[in-house]
Amino acid sequence: AQTVTQSQPEMSVQEAETVTLSCTYDTSESDYYLFWYKQPPSRQMILVIRQEAYKQQNATENRFSVNFQKAAKSFSLKISDSQLGDAAMYFCAYRSPGNTPLVFGKGTRLSVIA
């Protein structure tokens, strides 16, 4: 079974600075998808960014980018120019190909300091 590990329970960043959230995963599959989800106090999971394992190029979405290291099974999220609205729980998730569910890590709580 696949597992996802987020080793940073909490992180903080100054407004406008850059922060990196770590995620590692364990799998024997060669094809899969990786995601970062944001969960604000409203509880709704919001997709931040996704990466297909077969793509070597790291995904980017505006201020959000990932560092995907397939051999190391590492998938970190970098948030640039942090904003107060970025404060939330961030979950790393794994998904096998096909119609399969997400497997989540335990999350990292990000605080943004004004």
Add this chain to the structure above:
Amino acid sequence: EAGVAQSPRYKIIEKRQSVAFWCNPISGHATLYWYQQILGQGPKLLIQFQNNGVVDDSQLPKDRFSAERLKGVDSTLKIQPAKLEDSAVYLCASSLRSPTKAFFGQGTRLTVV
């Protein structure tokens, strides 16, 4: 586009009582998931439906939890009888048949006292 709708948003019950949650997925989404998120943890899959059939319910505590998705649209998740350890947020998500993206509802926060 309307999102995934869940109700109620909050529920407080005593242990041994029963409770039901409702989810209306995004129109046209064949796949529906129920996740349980205990405080301080990531969501864990309880059950996955494809249309009105169950794809995966291996993590569902079947002695007390049940779920159905009649007509392949709305779904209900029931707990009977509830235990203290069932206190959690119950998230519903939906997706197209073979997508890479799942859309989540706002969840139901259940407190069992």
